[in-house]
Each structure stands twice: as structure tokens, then as C-alpha cells.
Amino acid sequence: MSTQTVMEQTAVSKSKPSTRAKIQAMGGFLTNMVLPNIGAFIAWGIVTALFIPTGWLPNEYLAKLVGPTITYLLPLLLAYTGGRMVGGQRGAVMGAIGAIGLIIGSDIPMFLGAMVIGPVGGWVIKRFDNLLENKIPAGFEMVINNFSIGILGFILLLLSYTIIGPVIEAANEMVTAAIKALVETGFLPLLSLVNEPAKVLFLNNVIDQGIYYPLGMQETLKMGKSIYFTVASNPGPGLGLLLAYTVFGNKISRRTAPGAIIIHFLGGIHELYFPYVLMKPLTIIGVIAGGMSGIATFQLFDAGLVAGPSPGSIFAYLALTPKGNFLGIILGVLVATVVSFLVTSLILKLDRKGDDEAALTESIEKSKTMKSEGKQVFHQSTADAAAKKINKISFACDAGAGSSALGATTFRRKLQKENIEGIEVKHYRIEDVPKDSDIIVVHKNLYDRTRLSFENNEIITIENYIGDPKLVKLLSDLKEQ
Structure with a gap:
């Protein structure tokens, strides 16, 4: 990394965080309310797929589990987790108290409400505890702690039941009506115009966990499945793009894309194809076309899933496909793949500017320059591996369970x-x-968000989780260390 680049990155770190970084942070927060509870969502999905009247093994007695689970258990888990993330165990209890008020006062599953009231409850009790810190007389800690949650929880319970719940329910109905109108007019595929660019900018979790999953759960309760689970999670568009790079890309992309295909399509880590879109922004047209064609196919066959596929791998898709929907789901993924492949291939063949030897040579020279700049700038760019002992390297991503896990495992093996x-x-x-952490490694699009939480830590930004030059440089410096 050049001195100029270091100066530019330093300037960025001191500037006001971008709107995108703040939205990414919000999406990450939503994701981390959902991810720890995905197992419960899948359990509910399996019960639904098996025992409802249109399921694989219809059973009137066991089907009674479906309604109470989605109405009470799942929202309470979300609120409990959200409260804990903000205010620890006491925040978790406050979040659950607030959520039960929403649930009792509403006629719909309160997923959106739980994602709001849980963190609010955690924030309230955290603020209260901060105000009383070091001010509680000895021996009265337990009494004050218990009664503070009791009294504040009582107030939050009343507010959520009488005011907050109805407001969130009205907002939910507005969003649901808007998207249903889109479905009825046949324009649902247009959602890809928002979904695919948002995914590449690491905003996919805001859309999935914040909008589509709650709507999908509500529809599944009535219909036994929902197309909303598929509109942003389809692995087909990314697969088609990676296949196109494998066939028509430059030497570097042809070498790395096949590995990315396996991790993306089978492992469900969609972040693997984002750098390929960023490498040639025009290819976003390919994944948008793939996404639109996939949604249109799902609509045509009236296909849907019983729960949100997380991660979005083909295995998760097939595991959550209800009876009678396999043809539509498989064709939706296949059509999205073919369309994305054809459009991306055309773009790559028409735009050869970055696919010649000069581009490859430039990348190699850039890596050599980074290495030759030595230890005097490495402290500011790649965490000063030569100047100090490196003991802890942390790979980070939006949810901490996808691309960062891949990066950490790969680098650990190296x-x-x-x-x-x-x-x-x-x-x-x-x-x-x-x-x-001595070094924090993140994708370059998550740099601003990382700086929100880590102003003084050394951060390495990468573009690709497989063979990125900066990770090669870091490994080389650690060898010298």
C-alpha cells in the first residue's frame, strides 16, 4: 500500500461515517438478533412443512404447534436476544417483557415489533443502571435491581400493549399491502432492482431480516409457504455470475471463481461473489436479470419456502421446500443461474479492458510495491507486523458467521x-x-462501519477472501516476524 493510500485511508477513518456504513451496522444488528435463533425458525418450518393440512404428513393434533410457536416463541426469542445485545441479561428480560405486550395486543406475528422492542428494553435498563452506578447502598443491590426491572418492565409492557404495538402493526400492514400489490400486478421481480445492488453493498441483511423474513413468516402461517423467503436469497444469480467469470474472466478470476462457486452455492456464503461484481460494476446487470427471472419463475409455479434459508445455500433451499414445490424452486434457481450466466458472459466478452495481461501485471507490481515499502509504512497500513509482536488477528463481517469465518479458517490454515x-x-x-485485536481484517466496503467501533485499531481492508494480495503480504510479514 502506498503512502498516499495510507494517508487517504487515515483521512477516511477520521471523516464522518458514511450513510451506507450506518445502514450496514443496522443490518448487522438485525442479523445478530436473527442468527442465534435460526434453529428455532427452522424447527418451526419443519413442523409447518410436515403437519399442516397441505404438508407431507398432515396431522391435526401436531399442527396445533404451528400457531403458538410463531405467535409467541419466535418473537420472544428475537426480543430476548435483541435486549441482551444492548443491555446484557437484564436487557434480555426487559426485551421479553416488552415483546409479550406487543404479542397480546396484536393479531399478527410480531417479528418487526420484537426487533424494535427488544433493543429498546435493553437500552432502557442499561441507561437506568448507568444512572445508578456506584450509587446503590450496600446490601440493597438485589432489591433495587429486581424492582427496577419490575417497575420499568411494567411501564414498557403497558406502552407496548397500548401504543407501540398498534403503531408497529399499522406500519407492518402498510408494507405488507404495498408488496402484495406488487405481487398482484405481477411486478414482484422488480424487487431485484433493489435486492441485488443492496447485497453487493453488504446491505442484504437489512432487507432479508428486516423486511422479507417477517413478511414470509406471516404468509407461511396462512399459506404454509412464502415466496418472500426467495426474493433476495436465491443462490442462482451469484452462481451464474461466478460461472461466467470461470469461463470468460481474466486469469485471476478464472483461477479463483471455481472455489468461490463451491462456497457460495453449497455453503451459502453469498459474499463470495460480491468482489466479482465490484471488479466490473456492469455485471450487476447480470445478477439483477438473474434475480428477476428467478422470482418470475417462482411466481409462475406458485413456489415458496417454509422458512428463511440461512445460509442461502442450495441445501437450505431444498430442505425448506414444502411438498409440491420442488419443481418450481429448482427451476427458479436454475433459470436465475442461466440468465445471470448469459448476461454476465456477454458483458465480460464485450468489456475486455480489465482482462488483458496488463491488468494482471499491474496487480503483481502493486503487490511487489506493497511488499517493498517495508516496515516504516506497514504500521499504518497492514498493522505493523514487523514492528510489534502480532498475537491476535480478527476477521470480521456483517454477521460474523459467513465470509469472516471463511477468511479466518483459510488464513489459519496458511x-x-x-x-x-x-x-x-x-x-x-x-x-x-x-x-x-492486533489486526482486524474486513472487506473494503465494511471499512467505514468497522471504524465506527474501532477508531484506534489497525484495520486491513481486502477485496477477495481467497488470495487477496494484502493477506499474502500479511502472511509474508508474519513469516519474517
């Missing part, structure tokens, strides 16, 4: 291969990265 010991390499969601 350290083992080089017999480099004593360095802890783990993966986290951005906000959970330990403050004592």
Missing part, C-alpha cells in the same frame, strides 16, 4: 502450513471484535 504458531485467528461480527 499459518499452520508455514509453521507459524502463537497467533490467534478468529472470526466475529464487526461489533463483537475484541478490542485487543
